[in-house]
Amino acid sequence: MSKKFLSKSVILVVITSLFLAIFAGCSNGTKNETASSDEKPKTTLTEDEPGWKVDTSPITFDWYINFSWFASKWGEDEVSKYVTDKTGVSINFISPAGNEAEKMNTMIASGKLPDFITIGWWEDAVKKMAEGELVLPLNELAENYDPYFFKVTDPAKLEWYKQENGNVYGYPNASSSPKDFEKYKDLKPSNQTFLVRKDMYEAIGSPDMSTPEGFLSALEAAKEKFPEVNGAPLIPFGMNEFTDVGNSSLELYLQNFLALPMEKDGEVYDRTTDPDYINWLKTFREANEKGLLAKDIFIDKRPQMEEKIAQGRYFAMLYQRSDFAAQQQALYAKDPNSVYIAVDGPANSNQDEPTLAGDSISGWTVTLISKDVKDKERAIRFLSYLISEEGQKDLYLGKEGSTYEVVDGKPQFTSEVLELLNSDRAAFDQKYGASYKYWMLMDTNMNLQWLPPTAEPFKQMEDWTKGKTKSFAEFDGINPTGTSAEGVAASKIAQEWGKTLPHLLLAESEKEFDKVFDEFIQKRDKYGFEKVKEYQQTIYESNKAKLDAATE
Numbered sequence: 001m002s003k004k005f006l007s008k009s010v011i012l013v014v015i016t017s018l019f020l021a022i023f024a025g026c027s028n029g030t031k032n033e034t035a036s037s038d039e040k041p042k043t044t045l046t047e048d049e050p051g052w053k054v055d056t057s058p059i060t061f062d063w064y065i066n067f068s069w070f071a072s073k074w075g076e077d078e079v080s081k082y083v084t085d086k087t088g089v090s091i092n093f094i095s096p097a098g099n100e101a102e103k104m105n106t107m108i109a110s111g112k113l114p115d116f117i118t119i120g121w122w123e124d125a126v127k128k129m130a131e132g133e134l135v136l137p138l139n140e141l142a143e144n145y146d147p148y149f150f151k152v153t154d155p156a157k158l159e160w161y162k163q164e165n166g167n168v169y170g171y172p173n174a175s176s177s178p179k180d181f182e183k184y185k186d187l188k189p190s191n192q193t194f195l196v197r198k199d200m201y202e203a204i205g206s207p208d209m210s211t212p213e214g215f216l217s218a219l220e221a222a223k224e225k226f227p228e229v230n231g232a233p234l235i236p237f238g239m240n241e242f243t244d245v246g247n248s249s250l251e252l253y254l255q256n257f258l259a260l261p262m263e264k265d266g267e268v269y270d271r272t273t274d275p276d277y278i279n280w281l282k283t284f285r286e287a288n289e290k291g292l293l294a295k296d297i298f299i300d301k302r303p304q305m306e307e308k309i310a311q312g313r314y315f316a317m318l319y320q321r322s323d324f325a326a327q328q329q330a331l332y333a334k335d336p337n338s339v340y341i342a343v344d345g346p347a348n349s350n351q352d353e354p355t356l357a358g359d360s361i362s363g364w365t366v367t368l369i370s371k372d373v374k375d376k377e378r379a380i381r382f383l384s385y386l387i388s389e390e391g392q393k394d395l396y397l398g399k400e401g402s403t404y405e406v407v408d409g410k411p412q413f414t415s416e417v418l419e420l421l422n423s424d425r426a427a428f429d430q431k432y433g434a435s436y437k438y439w440m441l442m443d444t445n446m447n448l449q450w451l452p453p454t455a456e457p458f459k460q461m462e463d464w465t466k467g468k469t470k471s472f473a474e475f476d477g478i479n480p481t482g483t484s485a486e487g488v489a490a491s492k493i494a495q496e497w498g499k500t501l502p503h504l505l506l507a508e509s510e511k512e513f514d515k516v517f518d519e520f521i522q523k524r525d526k527y528g529f530e531k532v533k534e535y536q537q538t539i540y541e542s543n544k545a546k547l548d549a550a551t552e
Helices: 003-033 078-087 100-110 124-131 138-145 148-152 155-160 178-184 198-203 212-225 252-257 275-289 302-310 321-334 376-387 389-397 415-423 425-431 459-465 485-506 510-527 529-551
Strands: 059-065 089-094 116-120 170-172 192-197 235-239 314-320 340-342 365-369 404-407 410-413
Touching (some): 059 376, 078 089, 078 389, 100 124, 116 124, 138 148, 138 365, 138 376, 148 376, 155 170, 155 529, 192 252, 198 212, 198 340, 212 235, 212 275, 212 314, 235 302, 252 275, 252 314, 275 485, 275 510, 302 314, 302 321, 314 321, 321 340, 321 425, 321 459, 340 459, 365 376, 376 389, 389 410, 410 415, 485 510, 485 529
Parallel strands (some): 059 089, 059 116
Antiparallel strands (some): 116 365, 192 314, 192 340, 404 410
16 A cells, blocks of 8 residues: 555545544533533423423432431332332432431531431521532522422421522421311321329329329339239330430420410410420429439430330320320230320329420421432422422322222222221331332321221320421421531530439439529520520511411
């Protein structure tokens, strides 16, 4: 081959390559004009079109649940398999092995979060994630990729969660707007209950436990008549676990049973110093002095409590009824008379009916989308699906013909599925995964249309709370958090209360109780309680304005 021919060949190849490169460049340029930042072709969607249907190819999202007790796995039950088959989305759930706050703080410090995060709305980490730009504004994601989001979400809830910059970073579950609460307040039960073991309670004459005297007498009678349960000591009274900031049973629950006001004459009320509240804390101190508060209640965590509930070792409890469904069912299967029932619990000196917390607009948890999410479009579209009536129905009822059927125009669980739901919730979750096993975006108002009649051993507890519920939405989030002066003060006060509360119950005399309580009040003032009160009042008034706007 001659050098001349070789040179021409080389020139031809170079020219051809340049031509192809230019052509490819033009082609790519055309493609980029219609591509998103993720190099995906844009699809024109409207509020009426569910965006998730555009792409149902397989994808797995990491979803962090900020509760150490959460242990559910996606893909093992019929509902999650159905949702994955339908949407293409699979979930890898992650939950902390130990302290939730420590785990969240570690992740925030790393600057990298899983795709989705579900966390209690009150947690300081929510604010940290938003202010640190670690999570994406849901409204912007919806505007860019899924306008359907605005059709299926509640404007009142979006307004409630809107930040000063105009963005919304999280959407709640178990949330009721003012209109929702007014509409369903007589139907919607509270989760807060005062419970007694039925057989023991009836054996001691079903006494009135709403007064300090009646409460103490009943605990004494139960302990005397039933010193042991299956060879283990009876625990006369049970409650939520003690944490470094207190005990919810002896704070919010007890205060609501006492119908203590949250405000007086437009000013946020200090429930902690209410005379009726202090009197009942002294009643618990007296119970301990009489040997009626077992040491277990000061050290047990939720797993230990669940084990002891299943054994029926508690006589009475100030506890949330929904959190021991499996244990209640086990007791019912063994002996229907050994279950727990709701009765009138501690009451104020006027014997007013309790004002129990119902769903508020803040809900229970919020779900956020991380800035590190592997696919923004699929994430917001899947979130919209879960919030929509279609998604709610899928997660509550499952698949038609498999877990539910339509009878007289109304969807309802098949008899086989309903029987397992009412007899063994753990087995039901494992096999079917319906009835909001996946509760992260559950709408507790929407599901009323599919809700089967509550069966025993749960009906009595639920019915007892109906008509006693109240919305405390205007007081949601009034406690300061973070590193602001009032946030630091509130944190110090909460930690001090966490140390003080057990000492109040363990005080050897009423005089010592008074001394410990007075010292707490002095430290509370020293830490900056006035700053906290000012903050609470400001947020309370802001919340009221938001709620007023939401009802217009």
